[in-house]
Amino acid sequence: MSRKDEDTKATEATVAEERIQTGRRGFLGAAGLVIGAGVVSTLPGCGPKPADSTPTPPATPTPTPEPAGGGAHASNEVPPGQLDTYYGLWSGGQSGEIRIVGVPSMRELKRIPVFNRDSATGWGRDDFSKQLLGNRESGDTHHVHPSYHGGTYDGRFIFVNDKAGGRVARVRCDTMECDHIVTVPFGHGTHGIFPQRHHTGLVFCNSEFQAPLPIPGTNPQDPHTYSALHTAIDGETMELKWQVLVDGNMDLCATDYEGKYSFATCYNSERGAHLADMMAAEKDFLYVFNLARITAAVAAGTDVIRLGDSPVPVVDARNANSPYVLRIPVPKSPHGVNVSPDGKYAIALGKLSPTASIVEIAKLDAAFAGTIQPIACIVAEPELGLGPLHTAFDGRGNAYTSIFIDSVICKWNIAKAIAAHTDDTIDPIVQKIDVHYQVGHTNASMSETKDADGKWLIALCKFSKDRFLNVGPLHPENDQLIDISGERMVLMHDGPTYPEPHDCVMVERSIINPIKMMTRNGPRFDMYEAWAREDGITLLTDTRVIRKSDTSVRVYMTSRAPSFALTEFNVKQGDSVQIIVTNQDSVEDLTHGFCMTHHDVNFVVNPQDTRSMTFVADRPGMFWYYCPWFCHALHLEMRGRMFVEARA
Ligand code: RUQ
Numbered sequence: 151m152s153r154k155d156e157d158t159k160a161t162e163a164t165v166a167e168e169r170i171q172t173g174r175r176g177f178l179g180a181a182g183l184v185i186g187a188g189v190v191s192t193l194p195g196c197g198p199k200p201a202d203s204t205p206t207p208p209a210t211p212t213p214t215p216e217p218a219g220g221g222a223h224a225s226n227e228v229p230p231g232q233l234d235t236y237y238g239l240w241s242g243g244q245s246g247e248i249r250i251v252g253v254p255s256m257r258e259l260k261r262i263p264v265f266n267r268d269s270a271t272g273w274g275r276d277d278f279s280k281q282l283l284g285n286r287e288s289g290d291t292h293h294v295h296p297s298y299h300g301g302t303y304d305g306r307f308i309f310v311n312d313k314a315g316g317r318v319a320r321v322r323c324d325t326m327e328c329d330h331i332v333t334v335p336f337g338h339g340t341h342g343i344f345p346q347r348h349h350t351g352l353v354f355c356n357s358e359f360q361a362p363l364p365i366p367g368t369n370p371q372d373p374h375t376y377s378a379l380h381t382a383i384d385g386e387t388m389e390l391k392w393q394v395l396v397d398g399n400m401d402l403c404a405t406d407y408e409g410k411y412s413f414a415t416c417y418n419s420e421r422g423a424h425l426a427d428m429m430a431a432e433k434d435f436l437y438v439f440n441l442a443r444i445t446a447a448v449a450a451g452t453d454v455i456r457l458g459d460s461p462v463p464v465v466d467a468r469n470a471n472s473p474y475v476l477r478i479p480v481p482k483s484p485h486g487v488n489v490s491p492d493g494k495y496a497i498a499l500g501k502l503s504p505t506a507s508i509v510e511i512a513k514l515d516a517a518f519a520g521t522i523q524p525i526a527c528i529v530a531e532p533e534l535g536l537g538p539l540h541t542a543f544d545g546r547g548n549a550y551t552s553i554f555i556d557s558v559i560c561k562w563n564i565a566k567a568i569a570a571h572t573d574d575t576i577d578p579i580v581q582k583i584d585v586h587y588q589v590g591h592t593n594a595s596m597s598e599t600k601d602a603d604g605k606w607l608i609a610l611c612k613f614s615k616d617r618f619l620n621v622g623p624l625h626p627e628n629d630q631l632i633d634i635s636g637e638r639m640v641l642m643h644d645g646p647t648y649p650e651p652h653d654c655v656m657v658e659r660s661i662i663n664p665i666k667m668m669t670r671n672g673p674r675f676d677m678y679e680a681w682a683r684e685d686g687i688t689l690l691t692d693t694r695v696i697r698k699s700d701t702s703v704r705v706y707m708t709s710r711a712p713s714f715a716l717t718e719f720n721v722k723q724g725d726s727v728q729i730i731v732t733n734q735d736s737v738e739d740l741t742h743g744f745c746m747t748h749h750d751v752n753f754v755v756n757p758q759d760t761r762s763m764t765f766v767a768d769r770p771g772m773f774w775y776y777c778p779w780f781c782h783a784l785h786l787e788m789r790g791r792m793f794v795e796a797r798a
């Protein structure tokens with residue numbers, strides 16, 4: 151969410167609180183629909199605020215009664231010993247990580263550290279991740295998207311953004327480890343990202359914040375001279391390919407299914423720096439980037455500029471009539487944009503307007519050619535509720551939109567919404583279901599692919615309020631699981647999560663096939679192998695202490711349950727010590743690690759893996775090192791001693 155959202159979030163939360171006390175459905179007044187969540191009111195909402203603003207203690211949450219006509223699933227329970235149907239890939243938000251959640255059980259299976267430091271695995275402190283992260287210690291991930299082939303996931307990579315540091319990372323699906331992190335040049339608030347869907351081609355990312363960039367006419371004090379960038383990264387090589395310079399910031403990103411366009415919602419087209427200035431105009435935009443024109447311009451050098459000493463070509467598209475970007479006017483402050491699984495529609499959502507703007511993708515060529523106006527690409531604007539943010543799909547022609555202020559998921563029919571545009575007797579709304587509370591993203595199983603299967607939907611609620619045991623002022627988020635397999639949505643499960651998953655995708659499990667034993671390839675192993683060559687070492691078999699200089703030592707050791715091949719070594723005070731451990735075990739799940747006590751050194755070494763960490767032996771004395779992962783009956787005996795000799 152943007153800072154502006156955050157500003158309004160508190161107000162909205164208060165409003166929401168009042169509504170909870172006065173009968174939440176009443177807020178919509180006559181438009182209030184009977185929703186299968188047990189709270190129904192036809193009273194006008196927003197009654198007087200009680201003098202004591204302490205919320206009334208909630209009654210024991212009543213299970214949501216859902217009548218027949220609901221989904222096909224009696225329960226989301228996955229019995230002991232059985233496996234989930236989907237890999238849920240969750241953004242970890244401010245935690246800077248990715249999480250893997252089994253769906254439908256909602257069991258958290260793993261955390262993949264990316265932009266954060268992780269005490270369990272040593273990520274952020276081991277030599278390889280330190281090289282990727284530099285001195286950055288934190289990140290803010292929002293959007294997780296796997297790579298595609300032929301309109302569906304190909305199970306190779308996962309891409310994720312870091313809004314705080316303007317970065318994009320890639321995780322390999324075989325090892326479930328991050329292998330690349332790219333810093334977007336001049337990427338202020340890199341927010342929406344989306345890969346191309348016809349193959350692992352480009353990954354697009356949006357700068358949410360406009361900023362003073364090194365171009366003529368820029369005044370750091372004057373936000374009206376700021377610009378933003380739509381950036382393309384090659385998903386195979388993680389090289390930066392090009393950037394497009396625009397005015398107006400960009401929020402969410404999406405791609406079509408054919409590789410012709412990328413989309414970005416643009417709010418604050420006024421280029422204001424304060425809330426009031428950001429709300430001055432009547433309309434904002436959905437930007438459509440014409441990829442063929444942009445790549446041709448980059449190849450020919452037309453309209454290409456350079457920013458500072460960045461080598462990345464930048465196409466200047468700030469002119470409102472630029473041939474590279476189509477600006478489709480939409481209601482103020484759009485947020486999400488999602489493309490339907492049939493590839494026909496891009497749906498931009500209002501956030502402040504209660505409507506969705508449905509753009510027919512087939513009309514875009516005509517609009518780029520100038521034969522129709524950009525606004526003629528909008529074929530419907532159904533009214534869905536207050537604060538629509540994101541849309542998911544079931545592959546049966548229905549869309550599911552998260553409605554932040556109303557705290558509902560609105561199920562609606564796309565074809566009916568288009569028909570209703572010219573016939574107001576048609577109601578495209580199928581059902582609204584309460585979610586708890588203040589839903590941000592929503593996503594459905596395989597929703598972002600042509601294989602959207604309409605089984606499960608997640609509502610990622612920003613507030614959980616009374617839904618869980620009180621754990622202090624910082625509440626868990628509530629990622630609710632909804633069965634969408636039937637005509638009516640049925641709420642199945644409350645999923646508490648550590649703040650703050652922004653988005654998630656659900657990938658059918660046969661698509662993702664992680665390995666069980668480390669395959670020793672990729673940039674991390676390239677680094678170890680280069681050291682081993684230099685020192686004449688075979689990593690999988692050799693254990694040796696090598697003094698590299700007067701002040702540095704490299705220690706290679708293997709481990710096999712329940713011992714390290716090296717049980718003692720000597721260094722001198724002040725030495726920089728690099729420990730490189732290779733786990734020789736080839737038994738699935740037989741993970742070891744290495745912890746040097748009192749030196750902040752602790753990392754994981756999986757079967758057949760190697761990992762390294764470097765530290766300074768700054769105090770003389772004897773220090774135990776041990777294996778921190780319970781690997782064997784004699785795990786506690788798996789240890790050794792480092793002797794640090796004082797320097798004269
Ligand atoms: S955003 S709650 Cu960072 Cu994806 Cu919409």
Ligand code: CUA
Binds near residue numbers: 742778779780
């Ligand atoms: Cu190896 Cu514990």
